[in-house]
Amino acid sequence: MNRAEKAALQLQAVAILRMLKQTRTYDELADFTGLPAGDLNRYVNGHVLPGTQRAHDLVARTGRDALTAELEARIESDDGGYVDNSAVVFDQTFLDLVAPVAANTLEFDRPDVVLTAATDGITLGAAMASHFDARVAYAKKTKETAVEEFIESRQRVSPGMELTYYLPARALSPTDTVLVVDDLIRSGETQTLLLDIADQAETTVAGVLALIAVGGDGLDRVRGLTDAPVGALSTFAPE
Structure with a gap:
């Protein structure tokens, strides 16, 4: 140090x-x-x-x-298990405190890029990128009109329904080490897509971090996809 x-x-x-x-x-x-x-x-x-x-x-x-x-x-949750974390993701000052704690507790390798999903993951991604002095990149569910080349990851989440994320191809390069972050992990679907984007770009994954895990299924799913550290700051039992 x-x-x-x-x-x-x-x-x-x-x-x-x-x-x-x-x-x-x-x-x-x-x-x-x-x-x-x-x-x-x-x-x-x-x-x-x-x-x-x-x-x-x-x-x-x-x-x-x-x-x-x-x-x-x-955090507030309802009887259906839906989580309202707006009081967290809208508070950049609080997330700036979270970033070094998460980094020291979960011991990720220093990333070149913090990769997250729009929109709720952006504030945490910005905090982690600032802590590591890294770039931040976020995948979106729609393509940006001025961008010509994308990395695309698609997954069927239920019969007749697919979840797709797009990231401008130049946001990542094979020499990058990438930390995947998101505000919430429940099923692990979003994190799976982000890891696929990192894999398509031939990057090295430093770890996967969520602020909140609802149950352990999502964490277990993601741990099965990478050898890098995977963790959440807090875990809630599903309703």
């Missing part, structure tokens, strides 16, 4: 602590993190930065617990 990466990690840890401090006293924050209240006070108020190992632990362990709790508090 170079000096810039260490500084970024330390600042990410402070951002998480400041988020937690909004609803906690320093004593409560100390109980939650296992760190002295005096140290936490100095971190939150910007007097000193946590050391590299402590910052890593905060982001990977405490950060995931805190962000998962916040994520679950923002």
Whole structure:
């Protein structure tokens, strides 16, 4: 880890602590993190930065617990099992905190491109791309009129119904390492199509990340398609 990466990690840890401090006293924050209240006070108020190992632990362990709790508090679901995650995907600041936590927890290789699906995956894709200083590419269900060449992936999801995604061919190249991300994974259909697009472009897949998994079927399906890490920040049991 170079000096810039260490500084970024330390600042990410402070951002998480400041988020937690909004609803906690320093004593409560100390109980939650296992760190002295005096140290936490100095971190939150910007007097000193946590050391590299402590910052890593905060982001990977405490950060995931805190962000998962916040994520679950923002999500609503109905009796049919439909999930409303608009309070998450419309909050870019929150997703910017999620990105380093997901990266440190699930240990993806650094990607050249973050690949997602329009439209709900775009904000998470942007956050992950910013964290890794990577490009972001998103597949759409329609072709853009000014683009001549596309990578197309199609799958039958039910009798008489197909799901198709298109990505401009120049968005990916065989030398790219690609991280596939999406806001939600239920059946794994969208992630399967994104992995197929990455495969057609002859890229290397660094991993597959979802903010939310509804049940484990989708994760299991995707794990059967790649040897790269596959994970979700939070998993909900289907209704």
